[in-house]
Amino acid sequence: MAKERVRLTKYDPGTFRGRFDVIVWIVFLAFFFLAGKLWFFQVIRGDELKLRSESNRIRFQEVKPLRGQVLDRDGNILVDNMPSFDVSMIPELAKNSGDVLERMTFFDGERTGRWKRQLERNEDRKPFVPVRLERDVSWQNLALIESNAFHLPGVVVDVVPVRDYRFGEMAAHILGYVGEACCDETDGGSPEAYRPGDMVGKTGIEKMMDQELRGASGGEQIEVNVNGRKIRVLGVMPPRPGNTVVLTLRADLQRICWEAFREKAGSVIAMDPRDGSVLAMVSKPSYDPNLFNRGISGEAWRKLLEDPLCPLQNRPLLGLYPPGSLFKLVIAAAGLEEKAVTPEKKTFCTGSHVVGDRTFRCWNRDGHGSVDLRRAIVESCDVYFYELGEKLGVDTIAWYARMFGLGKRTEIGMPGEQEGLIPSREWKMRKLKEPWQIGETVSLSIGQGFILVTPIQLLRTYCAIGNGGVLFRPRTVDRIVSPGGETIRELPSEVERILPLDEGNRKFLLSALRDTVHGERGTGKALRELETLGVVACGKTGTAQVVKLSQEDQDLEKIPYKYRDHALFVSLAPYPDPEIAVMVVVEHGGGGGSVAAPIAREILMKYFKIKKDRVHPAGTEVRTSAGAGGAG
């Protein structure tokens, strides 16, 4: 112990006393610093950092809304939602994902390999994130997955709502279809902007009424851990489903029009002339909008695009045709209004009309003889209108055509509507740098030459003749109804303008159209069958030339399809206060009276039969007594 004793005696605690004081100070200062730093983070920045910790753990997960329904005016469902089933795999639940995939042998084709590649591609994702294997699985496969669920760990089925277009290709163009939002639709940071993956209306009513149909996304506030795994749901805001859009369309009439139109290509529009409501709109050839539900396949899409008949084109609004004889009514109205002609004014039709060194033929090569204005309309005498048109001049004709709404969009509200073309001196000078030729006025008088219009424009012109001279904006949507069934707003008919037409002249023209159907030698006599239902109809035929052909060569079968004339027919019924107007265009169909008019006849026959059944149904007495009871 001697050694220690020596050391102990050497030790003088006093040497270190001052140092210990310094050390105590250092320790105090260090702890004061730590406490100050904690004060700064926990007290001064506490609220801010609390928010940051909340944003760390709280995520907002979008819950997509159900798209609104589309109904016809009677409440029949035109477009609904239906479930589609996707099959996904959650890798962490499948102990051996390869084995599980091998077990799903009931899917045909080489799918296992594709699924494995799919899983490999997503390997760097979190194992609890589902990887989609198949979209839109059939009911049969779905049932097999469900019944083998025990042997297929990690395989999950998701329900995705998709559109159900109940009328398929029958009403494809007017209703449109939906697709994933892309490009400019997803632009902008506004809350209305679409997110990639949202379904958005691409055309037709789906596009036009997208803001009503889409609804608003809801969301789930969820707590996640650092891996993004959902731990619990903190709050739910249910999505607001889209509103129901009630159309002016009549589903039964749409079907009738579709079925009546048996030709290759063309269109049918039915409209209520009293307010411009569209009752039916058919475009042919058509396509199945249900194909677009889960993204159309490249092959199917290419097939639609490459079809020479353009099935995607909505012909009533986009198809441009010369109006042919349907234009004669505009010439007649212009002649009467400009007092260039009276109903009694007669012209002698020899079968041709000579202007300068050119001869313009009447469709009746033998000539109509002496015709007044009424006969000229009823028998569609070309010579009468050649002379009248020549007298009016191209610019007066153009002015009246525009007044009747031709050569401009009807503003129906659907995408892609065409404007058409009404030629004038000024137009020809500007576009073709050539002066107007008198012969062109003669062609224009029977709706040939440069003039191009759409079926909906023509129909609107005739509706104005039928309804007292009101040009309505075509109406497709009647009202918007909330998912709960309350009417949110009604979309009343809109008058674009009231035509400055003399009422006497209008009545004369309408009666001439009546005589076209019911009179002697009328070109629209195909519609006379309506008399069996006690209905008096008006109509006008039109044959729009595609190319000029010699008169001798009129055998339809011998002409190549693309050079055949377009057959046009418009009709209004019943006379004198029409409630329905039907426009039929048969592309390359031949003569309006022989091809287009029978289609209109079939549609109107069925329309009035249904009307008769509705007014006088089997239980008329019951209805009457109920009405009396209500009144009492």
Added chain:
Amino acid sequence: MKVDRRLIVHFDWVLLGLILLISMAGIVNLYSTGSGFAPSGAKTLYMKQLYWFCAGLGFMLVAAAVDYRFIVRNAYWIYGAIMLLLLLVMIYGNTVHGSQRWLSLGPVSLQPSEFAKIGLVLVLTRYITDNQAGEAYEIRNLLVPLGILFLPVVLIARQPDLGTALFLVIVAASMIFFIGVKRKTILLFFSAGVVLLPILWFCLKDYQRERIFTFFNPERDPLGAGYHIIQSVIAIGSGGVLGKGFLKGTQSQLKFLPEQQTDFVFSVFAEEWGFLGALVLLALFLFLLLWGIKIARNSRDLAGTLIAFGVTAMMFWGVFINICMVLGVLPVVGIPLPFFSYGGSSMAAMMIGIGLLMNVSMRRYILQP
């Protein structure tokens, strides 16, 4: 063996009480990190820590019972044994997260670098008591301590564990400065440091340099290396004044906070117990350190003073560096918070240190000058 009755009478109950309080708080805190959505391995860490603490109490009693003068006499042997362990780690050690720090001994794994801290305190005590000139040290007095320090520092830095290596340097420097160093020598070391620093920079591994970069600007790489610091500050700050409550810390329970059983264990505590809880914990540590200084001060011989001072310095730097680290004041260098961070070796080494403090504390009345 005859036990001096005075040893039992002068047993340091205050020290034991402080250690019990701090360690229990640490174990409760570890329980929180293992609850909720922790991986199954983390759920039982608090139990393991409790076992290590109980074992540590045994080590503490042994370290307290054997006369510290005997321990100091054999300090070179202890030092040698620990160097041997560090060499073994280099050859047979387990690699975790890219560094080779652990030795497997049956069911437990040992981290010799933690024990190197205690070994260093003892061996420096031995050297200083042997070479106490009664005046400040100059270069020639420092050659041997530098050599003593060099060996473990190099071995640990090569694991690589730069944090612990630097920690050894800081503890040794604390003891040397406590004895006193001539101003001229300090200046010499300082200028040598300025020259050596750029050279050292090139010896660093990429991830080490990355850590230093992100330390200066954590938002530079918010998802990578800066993530730890950002999430730690969010955890601490979001605790506010009163804390989110036990088991309710979202940053820790949802695992946004990384390394929450080891490096960032204090952030968990601060998030759940708030500013007030953190102050209480700091006060406990402060009390422990002041108590250690008191023991060093009251020691009857230089060896006791140096042991007590060295152990206290070791605890002080552990607490200070770790908390600075989680507050973003210092780079993340992997220094555990004493009695709090999970780790058997750290806990055992710290308990041995406490035993040595008790050793000095109990014997202040026995040893007569």
